[in-house]
Amino acid sequence: MAAENRRVSESTVETVHIVRPNHLNSSGRLFGGILMQWIDEVGALAAKRHCRGNVTTVSVDNLHFIRGAYPGDDIIIKGKLTHVGNTSMEVKVDTYVEETNGEQTLINRAYLTEVALGHDDRPVRVPRLITETEEERQEWDKAVQRRELRKIQKAGGF
Numbered sequence: 001m002a003a004e005n006r007r008v009s010e011s012t013v014e015t016v017h018i019v020r021p022n023h024l025n026s027s028g029r030l031f032g033g034i035l036m037q038w039i040d041e042v043g044a045l046a047a048k049r050h051c052r053g054n055v056t057t058v059s060v061d062n063l064h065f066i067r068g069a070y071p072g073d074d075i076i077i078k079g080k081l082t083h084v085g086n087t088s089m090e091v092k093v094d095t096y097v098e099e100t101n102g103e104q105t106l107i108n109r110a111y112l113t114e115v116a117l118g119h120d121d122r123p124v125r126v127p128r129l130i131t132e133t134e135e136e137r138q139e140w141d142k143a144v145q146r147r148e149l150r151k152i153q154k155a156g157g158f
């Protein structure tokens with residue numbers, strides 16, 4: 001599974017949803033649990049595209065609901081890898097509302113850690129990630145910091 005190195009651009013994901021009545025909470029906004037499902041699906045698909053195998057989500061952090069979404073809104077969700085460890089991959093998932101003029105407003109940002117699983121359902125090594133742009137290299141550096149924070153939190157039982 002881990003034979004090749006792959007570019008960030010090879011595993012990017014973009015999905016589109018329209019906010020419908022069955023997606024709403026009692027306040028008439030997009031229910032956060034529905035958005036989290038869509039985000040999780042994007043994170044997993046980006047990771048699968050990178051490792052070309054099965055994955056599972058082990059953590060979601062820095063999930064920020066920046067603004068609400070409402071019936072009829074067009075929701076665009078974009079996922080891309082920012083970092084790979086030995087068996088884990090970090091995916092940044094940004095969610096936007098797209099206006100009729102094409103302008104996209106960020107409404108949510110989350111970082112998911114996905115782990116590649118082998119046939120025995122245990123973690124397996126993933127391909128290395130090729131960062132090609134300055135932005136991708138900066139994302140990598142910040143992801144390294146987040147990974148350290150996660151380790152501290154896990155060790156502390158948070």
Ligand SMILES: CC(C)(COP(=O)(O)OP(=O)(O)OC[C@H]1O[C@@H](n2cnc3c(N)ncnc32)[C@H](O)[C@@H]1OP(=O)(O)O)[C@@H](O)C(=O)NCCC(=O)NCCS
Nearest residue numbers: 056057058059084085086087088089113115122123150154
């Ligand atoms: C994902 C899972 C297989 C990892 O098992 P594990 O015994 O912790 O395996 P490891 O300790 O070897 O960790 C594997 C990788 O996950 C990372 N990891 C483990 N716990 C983590 C956490 N809480 N946050 C972020 N990364 C974590 C490790 O750092 C390691 O990454 P690396 O190989 O890149 O260094 C296991 O925790 C699991 O099955 N969790 C449930 C996942 C699931 O069902 N998700 C769906 C939710 S319904």
